[in-house]
Amino acid sequence: MSERNTDDARTDANERPADRTGPDGDEQFRSWTESSGTGTVNIKDMSKVYDADGGDLTAVDGMDLHIEAEEFVTVLGPSGCGKSTVMECVAGYLDPTEGEVLVNGEPVDGPDPSRGVVFQENRLFPWKTINENVRFGPQMRDAVDENRVETLFDQMGLEGFENSYPHELSGGMQQRAELARLLANDPDIMLMDEPFSGLDAMTKELMQEKLLDVWEDDDRTVLFITHDVEEAILLADRVVVMTARPGRVKDVIDVDLDRPRDTDVVTTDRFKELQRRANESIHEEAERAMEQAEGRA
Numbered sequence: 001m002s003e004r005n006t007d008d009a010r011t012d013a014n015e016r017p018a019d020r021t022g023p024d025g026d027e028q029f030r031s032w033t034e035s036s037g038t039g040t041v042n043i044k045d046m047s048k049v050y051d052a053d054g055g056d057l058t059a060v061d062g063m064d065l066h067i068e069a070e071e072f073v074t075v076l077g078p079s080g081c082g083k084s085t086v087m088e089c090v091a092g093y094l095d096p097t098e099g100e101v102l103v104n105g106e107p108v109d110g111p112d113p114s115r116g117v118v119f120q121e122n123r124l125f126p127w128k129t130i131n132e133n134v135r136f137g138p139q140m141r142d143a144v145d146e147n148r149v150e151t152l153f154d155q156m157g158l159e160g161f162e163n164s165y166p167h168e169l170s171g172g173m174q175q176r177a178e179l180a181r182l183l184a185n186d187p188d189i190m191l192m193d194e195p196f197s198g199l200d201a202m203t204k205e206l207m208q209e210k211l212l213d214v215w216e217d218d219d220r221t222v223l224f225i226t227h228d229v230e231e232a233i234l235l236a237d238r239v240v241v242m243t244a245r246p247g248r249v250k251d252v253i254d255v256d257l258d259r260p261r262d263t264d265v266v267t268t269d270r271f272k273e274l275q276r277r278a279n280e281s282i283h284e285e286a287e288r289a290m291e292q293a294e295g296r297a
């Protein structure tokens with residue numbers, strides 16, 4: 001086990017969150033840690049070594065993380081610590097060098113529409129309209145659900161833009177279209193790699209609220225990568241802090257803030273306390289990452 005617990009808000013990566021405690025404790029804990037239901041992700045002693053110019057580069061080394069179905073987990077870590085690498089292994093774009101990634105108890109064997117991926121740069125087809133983009137995934141599988149598409153346009157505030165092309169929309173609307181494109185596939189798991197980091201502060205806040213609404217309605221599993229400590233806490237059930245490269249789990253912070261949440265929660269004392277703990281945890285790793293970048297480590 002590679003995690004380190006340093007205070008009461010941090011839990012082992014595979015520990016049951018406090019609110020899942022039940023009267024028959026051990027039995028429930030066992031079923032929780034071993035569950036392989038729809039939407040579970042189990043990263044087991046995963047390492048990834050790249051073949052880089054100067055030789056092997058170990059990006060991730062001994063990563064362990066169990067994500068329960070319908071959990072919202074955010075990942076914080078310094079630049080280059082392997083966050084995207086971990087996500088791409090869960091997405092099935094990359095294979096781990098060692099260890100394994102299980103989804104619903106089965107080893108990941110390539111990409112699958114049940115695992116939807118969103119990046120900072122949207123992947124909308126520029127030559128297709130928003131409507132064509134949103135329908136593209138289900139259409140490929142002959143599974144377009146008209147009600148679902150209509151609801152998504154409504155939910156994402158995209159009505160009236162069905163026949164627009166991506167370049168005709170603002171950055172925030174493009175990311176809403178990207179979310180609609182992802183949700184049209186009805187994924188069990190949403191993998192989000194800094195999806196809002198290119199947006200201005202106000203648009204980012206609106207997108208965070210939109211995502212919380214969508215998640216609270218549908219309860220999908222979300223793995224969300226960010227550099228933004230405030231965003232990580234605002235959205236998550238648990239915040240995973242990774243070490244500097246080679247990345248592994250350093251800390252897991254249980255976010256015991258009430259749901260449903262909105263962005264006002266950031267002004268509460270408890271939020272600030274969690275933020276201080278996350279900042280402390282990541283600070284040392286950010287320094288190490290900087291030393292690595294400067295060739296001092």
Ligand SMILES: Nc1ncnc2c1ncn2[C@@H]1O[C@H](COP(=O)(O)OP(=O)(O)OP(=O)(O)O)[C@@H](O)[C@H]1O
Pocket residue numbers: 050051052057059077078079080081082083084085086245
């Ligand atoms: N295809 C590749 N070949 C060689 N090295 C790679 C490759 N992809 C990533 N790396 C290296 O692996 C390390 C981890 O990269 P990764 O993108 O996973 O980190 P990250 O934490 O997501 O970074 P950032 O926060 O800057 O996006 C980095 O040092 C990166 O340069």
